[in-house]
Amino acid sequence: MNQALHPSGITAPGSILPDTGKPGFGIYLHWPFCAAKCPYCDFNSHVRHTGIDQQAYIDAFRKEIGAMRTLTGPRVVTSIFFGGGTPSLMAPATVGAILDAVREAWAVPDGIEITLEANPSSVEAERFRGYRQAGVNRVSMGVQALNDPDLKRLGRLHNRADALKAIGLARDIFPRMSFDLIYARPDQTAQAWAAELEEAISLAADHLSLYQLTIEEGTPFHGLYKAGKLIVPDGELSAELYELTRQVCTSHGLPAYEVSNHARPGAESRHNLTYWRYGDYAGIGPGAHGRLTTGAGKIATATERHPESWLKLVAEQGHGMTESTALSAAEQADELLLMGLRLREGIDLRRWQLLSGRSLESERTGFLIEHGMIEEMGPDRIRCTPAGMLLLDAVVADLAT
Structure with missing residues (x-):
């Protein structure tokens, strides 16, 4: 199979399951x-x-x-x-x-x-x-x-x-x-x-x-x-x-x-x-977490962790959810950043900007690029480098600030 290579030598994202948005x-x-x-x-x-x-x-x-x-x-x-x-x-x-x-x-x-x-x-x-x-x-x-x-x-x-x-x-x-x-x-x-x-x-x-x-x-x-x-x-x-x-x-x-x-x-x-692409998923069963888009917006869900307590709660109210929290656009943008930068394909900046309502500061991204922590993949996508992956939490925190 012929694979398109990014200049860094890493297989380009088009050769994996595509990110269709x-x-x-x-x-x-x-x-x-x-x-x-x-x-x-x-x-x-x-x-x-x-x-x-x-x-x-x-x-x-x-x-x-x-x-x-x-x-x-x-x-x-x-x-x-x-x-x-x-x-x-x-x-x-x-x-x-x-x-x-x-x-x-x-x-x-x-x-x-x-x-x-x-x-x-x-x-x-x-x-x-x-x-x-x-x-x-x-x-x-x-x-x-x-x-x-x-x-x-x-x-x-x-x-x-x-x-x-x-x-x-x-x-x-x-x-x-x-x-x-x-x-x-x-x-x-x-x-x-x-x-x-x-x-x-x-x-x-x-x-x-x-x-x-x-x-x-x-x-x-x-x-x-x-x-x-x-x-x-x-x-x-x-x-x-x-x-x-x-x-x-x-x-x-x-x-x-x-x-x-x-x-x-x-x-x-x-x-x-x-x-990692920050889609929706229903978390079902004791201690499961989920992210769901509803008519009122995106929510974070969590269920009772203890199995027998979960059973009792489901019997009483029809589900075991103990948390159902509305996520603001800013919170969603931070989660998108946290999850998406784990991927070799990185994140679509347009999607992040729509949620966050702001652009990444050029000074901040420039610093991280200069120090080999992130790299640009065209005008609308960034990702962590292998070195950046080792310091992923710090990179995300820096970008989300």
């Missing part, structure tokens, strides 16, 4: 349960050893989907994503019932991307086939490491053999698959990460999500880190690992299209692009 309408469905809580995880996930009444959750999802439909009116869905938690702990029939409810509420064209997150420890061939029959056509797996010592250190329930088996099953059963790895792990060297990354690329079909380990407050890893019992790579080595990741993936035809996501051109996650 209509980011789409995604459905995010949060399944909050895990078999165990990983020591680095601060996601809304919960362990239940007494079993889960999946029918009760199907009924509650149906009600909350109906409430969201009332907010959005008729829409055409462009992607659906089951996240968690561990959605691969759901029975295939549960996935099918929830997808049926989505189809009843909105128009769902054939062939749109429907992703389900899975952990290798909860993967069975029959369950995967059941998800495929229910309509799932993309799976995203939390592999996190390809060696047993690091998997154990990360608190994962699977081993290397489980991961390789799950990857093989996913490639056989689903049209599209991706898996996650964590790098900048304790004691990890650049040489070891390069070798692991080469193996991951050989196993991946067309997409990899590669995240630097972050120490989040409130997690067991945070306590160990504060006590000096968990040593992670310093800033210099982390930057080296980040640059190595970009170089190795690009050399194998999987350039970074977002800070942590790499894909062959055209294989980017449709659903995640909806987030």
